[in-house]
Amino acid sequence: MSFQISIGPNLRKSAFFNATVQSGVQGFSVYNHMLIPGHFGDPDAEYDRLLNGVAMWDVAAQRQVELTGPDAGRLAQYLTPRNLTKMRDGQGRYVPLCDHDGWLINDPVLLKLAEDRYWLSVADSDIHLWAAAIGRERGWNVRVDEPDVSPLAIQGPKAVDVAAVLFGERVRTMRHFAFEETTLAGIPLILARSGWSKQGGFELYLMDSARGSDLWSMVAEAGAPFGIGPGAPNDIERLESGLISYGADMRWQGARANPFEMGLGAMVDLEAGHDFVGRAALERIAAEGPARRRVGLVLDGRPTPPGHPVPLAVGDAVVGRVCEFAFSRRLDRTIGVGLVQADLLDNAEGLVTMLEAGAVPTRIAPLPFGKT
Amino acid sequence: MSFQISIGPNLRKSAFFNATVQSGVQGFSVYNHMLIPGHFGDPDAEYDRLLNGVAMWDVAAQRQVELTGPDAGRLAQYLTPRNLTKMRDGQGRYVPLCDHDGWLINDPVLLKLAEDRYWLSVADSDIHLWAAAIGRERGWNVRVDEPDVSPLAIQGPKAVDVAAVLFGERVRTMRHFAFEETTLAGIPLILARSGWSKQGGFELYLMDSARGSDLWSMVAEAGAPFGIGPGAPNDIERLESGLISYGADMRWQGARANPFEMGLGAMVDLEAGHDFVGRAALERIAAEGPARRRVGLVLDGRPTPPGHPVPLAVGDAVVGRVCEFAFSRRLDRTIGVGLVQADLLDNAEGLVTMLEAGAVPTRIAPLPFGKT
Numbered sequence: 001m002s003f004q005i006s007i008g009p010n011l012r013k014s015a016f017f018n019a020t021v022q023s024g025v026q027g028f029s030v031y032n033h034m035l036i037p038g039h040f041g042d043p044d045a046e047y048d049r050l051l052n053g054v055a056m057w058d059v060a061a062q063r064q065v066e067l068t069g070p071d072a073g074r075l076a077q078y079l080t081p082r083n084l085t086k087m088r089d090g091q092g093r094y095v096p097l098c099d100h101d102g103w104l105i106n107d108p109v110l111l112k113l114a115e116d117r118y119w120l121s122v123a124d125s126d127i128h129l130w131a132a133a134i135g136r137e138r139g140w141n142v143r144v145d146e147p148d149v150s151p152l153a154i155q156g157p158k159a160v161d162v163a164a165v166l167f168g169e170r171v172r173t174m175r176h177f178a179f180e181e182t183t184l185a186g187i188p189l190i191l192a193r194s195g196w197s198k199q200g201g202f203e204l205y206l207m208d209s210a211r212g213s214d215l216w217s218m219v220a221e222a223g224a225p226f227g228i229g230p231g232a233p234n235d236i237e238r239l240e241s242g243l244i245s246y247g248a249d250m251r252w253q254g255a256r257a258n259p260f261e262m263g264l265g266a267m268v269d270l271e272a273g274h275d276f277v278g279r280a281a282l283e284r285i286a287a288e289g290p291a292r293r294r295v296g297l298v299l300d301g302r303p304t305p306p307g308h309p310v311p312l313a314v315g316d317a318v319v320g321r322v323c324e325f326a327f328s329r330r331l332d333r334t335i336g337v338g339l340v341q342a343d344l345l346d347n348a349e350g351l352v353t354m355l356e357a358g359a360v361p362t363r364i365a366p367l368p369f370g371k372t
Numbered sequence: 373m374s375f376q377i378s379i380g381p382n383l384r385k386s387a388f389f390n391a392t393v394q395s396g397v398q399g400f401s402v403y404n405h406m407l408i409p410g411h412f413g414d415p416d417a418e419y420d421r422l423l424n425g426v427a428m429w430d431v432a433a434q435r436q437v438e439l440t441g442p443d444a445g446r447l448a449q450y451l452t453p454r455n456l457t458k459m460r461d462g463q464g465r466y467v468p469l470c471d472h473d474g475w476l477i478n479d480p481v482l483l484k485l486a487e488d489r490y491w492l493s494v495a496d497s498d499i500h501l502w503a504a505a506i507g508r509e510r511g512w513n514v515r516v517d518e519p520d521v522s523p524l525a526i527q528g529p530k531a532v533d534v535a536a537v538l539f540g541e542r543v544r545t546m547r548h549f550a551f552e553e554t555t556l557a558g559i560p561l562i563l564a565r566s567g568w569s570k571q572g573g574f575e576l577y578l579m580d581s582a583r584g585s586d587l588w589s590m591v592a593e594a595g596a597p598f599g600i601g602p603g604a605p606n607d608i609e610r611l612e613s614g615l616i617s618y619g620a621d622m623r624w625q626g627a628r629a630n631p632f633e634m635g636l637g638a639m640v641d642l643e644a645g646h647d648f649v650g651r652a653a654l655e656r657i658a659a660e661g662p663a664r665r666r667v668g669l670v671l672d673g674r675p676t677p678p679g680h681p682v683p684l685a686v687g688d689a690v691v692g693r694v695c696e697f698a699f700s701r702r703l704d705r706t707i708g709v710g711l712v713q714a715d716l717l718d719n720a721e722g723l724v725t726m727l728e729a730g731a732v733p734t735r736i737a738p739l740p741f742g743k744t
Contacts (some may be wrong), residue, residue, distance in 0.1 A: 001379075001393065002376055003376065003377050003379070003397065003398065003399055003400050004374055004375065004376065004377065004398055004399035004400075004410070005375050005376065005377035005399065005400060005401065005410075006399045006400065006401040006410025006411065007373075007375070007679040008401065008607065008620065008679055008696070009617075009619075009620040009679065009680050009681050009695060009696045010401070010403075010496065010617060010619035010620040011401065011402070011619075012623075012625070012626070012680075013679075013680050021373065025375065026375065026376055027375055027376035027377065027378045028375050028376070028377060028378065029377065029378040029380065029382070029383065029402075030383070030401075030402035031382075033496065033497075033619065033623070033625065038376070038377075038378025039378065063625070099501075099504055099508075100504070100508040105501060124382065124405065125405075125498050125501065126497050126498035126501055126502075127501070128624065128625065129471075129477060129497065129498055129499070129501050129502040129505075129624070130498075130501040130502070130505050132471055132472070133501075133502050133505035133506050133509070134505050134509055136471075136472040137505070137506055137509040137510060138509060146624075146625045146626065235380065245381075245382060247381075247382035247383075247405065248380065248381040248382040251384075251405070252500065252501070252518075253384070253405065253435070253500065253518045254384070254518065307379040307380055307381065307385075308381050308384075308385050309381050323381060324380070324381045
């Protein structure tokens with residue numbers, strides 16, 4: 001099944017929209033009310049560039065929720081169970097966000113630009129509303145905004161070579177999640193060593209959407225000797241690497257999960273003295289132990305992905321959820337991620353993925369799937 | 373330009389997804405993280421059914437934010453500037469929601485199911501996060517949830533005949549926005565006289581997503597003698613009727629507007645004694661007068677809609693925004709809606725819509741455009 005996307009003024013266009021059209025984008029998805037490229041017509045080539053070369057992705061839909069003002073740090077800390085005490089300017093950090101009952105509502109990267117200025121680089125939910133409601137209802141002196149910032153990712157083992165051409169050799173020693181404010185031919189941006197893959201790379205946070213096509217062209221040109229090409233966040237690589245996809249793996253609406261279930265328990269700092277949203281609920285869950293656990297899955301054969309989560313069962317009993325699966329050419333098997341009842345981890349005999357076409361024998365595998 | 377939509381597990385499928393595929397859906401958009409049909413391949417027929425017959429729309433993406441508990445009414449009232457004092461069970465009401473600075477963040481219909489149970493039938497932003505943050509931070513005894521509810525709309529002058537076949541002749545006397553809980557062949561639903569058009573009709577709030585295809589079939593069968601056919605919320609009709617489209621006409625992110633600018637000032641009750649989010653800001657705006665006003669627009673000729681908002685200008689000066697425009701066959705002209713500086717309303721000489729292809733002479737027209 002193939003359907004058109006209806007492009008109207010209710011969906012925002014990325015700063016790189018025109019550039020991706022000129023680069024041959026074939027499909028879009030929608031993320032944070034913005035069009036985001038889905039693919040450029042050659043999935044195998046796009047995957048290979050990510051694994052062996054370098055790919056460039058329009059990820060402007062990864063919007064920034066900016067917190068500014070004297071209480072910006074206070075609000076940032078209150079929004080996440082992760083301890084931010086030692087965070088320094090120029091550092092990013094992966095910060096799960098929970099609601100008051102401990103359910104995950106987003107899993108952004110937090111960038112600390114200054115003591116009084118933070119960005120939450122968010123997955124697909126309206127965290128600006130969440131953060132603004134909390135900041136204002138608490139009477140804190142902090143402003144919540146969406147600045148004109150559009151990330152462009154370069155990902156893959158050769159991404160560092162492209163970044164070195166553009167920004168100089170110093171980029172080779174940047175640490176993961178480190179970032180710096182800089183310019184490229186007068187284009188203001190933040191250069192961060194980050195990105196939604198495990199192949200390494202950088203994100204260029206463009207700070208002037210009028211320059212989207214210019215930045216896209218400069219990156220394409222600098223990357224040409226390394227075989228750069230357009231692509232998009234890659235579902236197969238993310239399954240292989242065990243990356244979390246908020247919206248697919250869990251979502252507040254209908255597919256809730258807490259950080260302990262998702263394997264993010266180490267980021268929940270219950271020893272710290274500070275308060276944060278969901279603390280009481282997370283203390284209770286920590287004491288009881290999570291009801292489900294995130295797992296890797298291997299499915300028999302090569303079933304067609306249904307495009308939505310499906311039940312994981314033993315016999316007729318639903319014991320979990322397969323969030324997403326896909327065939328990995330590299331691993332030569334069908335892999336997925338899901339949630340399964342914690343009490344089944346030691347004895348998961350007879351697991352099946354429930355597809356419309358029938359039940360597919362399934363086994364649990366450690367995450368990430370790795371290279372073999 | 374035509375692009376595919378990438379359908380993956382990160383986008384939710386409606387309870388009517390399979391039914392719309394079988395009915396020949398050709399395009400989708402995304403609304404509240406859910407696929408929503410865009411069109412079924414014959415825009416003229418879809419428009420004609422809405423204006424002269426009856427259309428059925430999958431609007432399950434119009435999600436419900438449910439408020440339950442002793443403080444549900446208190447929270448509902450705090451969320452909107454509209455006075456809810458006289459609202460009775462079984463009534464719906466259009467309620468603008470603002471942030472603490474008075475900017476609109478959604479414009480749902482509020483359904484009062486009971487003193488301690490309300491639904492916000494929301495446009496495209498995550499009001500569950502907003503409402504939950506405010507309820508919990510205030511320490512109120514109210515639960516915020518997304519129930520299993522999927523609206524199916526039947527719209528058009530013959531919608532009432534279809535509803536009468538399904539639910540009985542009593543539906544003919546239901547008032548606008550009235551609703552009642554009922555069943556249809558055992559399918560639990562709420563029947564409301566409402567919908568996002570000015571052609572009249574009903575929304576069937578399906579309360580068991582497993583019965584989506586069943587309900588779709590029953591409506592299609594009951595509507596067959598009246599020429600019912602599938603369609604989707606219709607941009608041309610909404611422009612003719614002056615309906616607001618949150619996300620297109622305004623959006624917290626990047627295209628903010630307040631209720632006074634949007635012509636919703638009558639719904640802001642500053643005389644009432646109760647507090648609500650944004651009250652202080654709205655009092656200030658009411659005293660100063662809004663900086664911009666929502667207007668109808670008529671564009672010369674038949675320019676191609678760009679699929680995104682564009683500037684409205686006088687000479688080189690940007691004086692507003694054209695949110696959306698389209699050619700109306702019925703009115704035989706290109707009509708749109710937009711925002712323009714309030715001080716220009718009495719003297720809007722030389723207005724142009726700024727398209728890439730050039731400036732298009734434009735004049736202000738009253739909303740709705742009406743029948744002539």
